Amino acid sequence: MSLPTPTLDTARLRLRPFGDADADDLFALHSNANVLRYWDSPPWTERARAERFVAGCRQMAEEGAGARLAVERASDGTFIGWCSLNQWNPEFRSASLGYCYGEAAWGHGYATEAAGALLRWAFGTLDLNRVQAEADTRNVASARVLEKLGFVREGTLREDCVVNGEVSDSWVYGLLRREWSPDRS
Secondary structure, eight states: OOOOOOOEEOSSEEEEEOOGGGHHHHHHHHTOTTTTTTOSSOOOOOTHHHHHHHHHHHHHHHHTSOEEEEEEETTTOOEEEEEEEEEEETTTTEEEEEEEEOGGGTTTTHHHHHHHHHHHHHHHHSOOSEEEEEEETTOHHHHHHHHHTTOEEEEEEEEEEEETTEEEEEEEEEEEGGGOOGGGO
16 A cells, blocks of 8 residues: 655745655765764665665655655755654554754754654554654653653663664653644644
């Protein structure tokens, strides 16, 4: 079952489907070691990875597994990162939230604003009951984004990832429909 990738507008951002023209910006984002310091895979070293990522976004939508959206500033169209809703399970009415932003976007509330827009769409369109997210326990900024959105920390996955050669823990967060407030973002 196909899941059309939406275009969503907020006061400061536009979330839209990825296109081939995004490959250079995407490569710049994912080849930055500081941006990926809590990521469970190393920085990209080949631009072809960006092209495969964009193709994967299309495939995710075609298979109905979720939506991954490029995030750009509405004022000037600058690509600042992406957010996604993946692992959509219509039977269980659940999905997972993820995101990645460039350093210039940090500390401006963009991640919260974009994820809030995606959650409004997801709860309204996909009839979700639960959205889950994970964050490396050292990534306090990401945890703060999730908590601002109303996510509740439900537990810790001990030593579940290897990040830059170091074993790390992840926090698991959950947000239930009955706890969701679109006014938080």
